[in-house]
Amino acid sequence: AQSVTQLDSQVPVFEEAPVELRCNYSSSVSVYLFWYVQYPNQGLQLLLKYLSGSTLVKGINGFEAEFNKSQTSFHLRKPSVHISDTAEYFCAVSGETSYDKVIFGPGTSLSVIP
């Protein structure tokens, strides 16, 4: 069965520094990959998604992610973070049983330090 691993449960980073949030997936079939963000007391919002094509995907708020099939990874990056980026970030995958069924990773809590 497909699964999603987010290696870091918490990532503290200083404001204006770069950040990378790691995501690895396991699946025997081609998958679709997503990053969602959850601000406190809110539902999740889509940051970006990879369905096919270019392996470098750009999303909202200056985030981007790179799909690496050989390493089964989909790491999220931002060159310079802002205080407002403090949130929970979820990597997600679909495709093992159905492309409609989206499975989320455990999440990474990003804390931006002034």
Next chain:
Amino acid sequence: DAGVIQSPRHEVTEMGQEVTLRCKPISGHDYLFWYRQTMMRGLELLIYFNNNVPIDDSGMPEDRFSAKMPNASFSTLKIQPSEPRDSAVYFCASSRGGYEKLFFGSGTQLSVL
């Protein structure tokens, strides 16, 4: 666009009581998902519907949980009887397709005492 609307925002109940959570998806979206979020288990998919028909309920934890979607604009998640371990945030989400962008509601914070 009002977004996905969930009610109530907070629910506090006693063990053994019936709990009903409600969701109104975005008009035109034909997929509806129910997720449960806890610190221990993260975000779990409970069940999802396509055109009001349940497609996959393999994530529903027990027979105490049931979900319905009587029409395209309304869904319920019912827990009967409720137990303290059901305490969690329950999210409803809708989309035009599972691999399309999921639009989440604000969630229902359920506390079972």
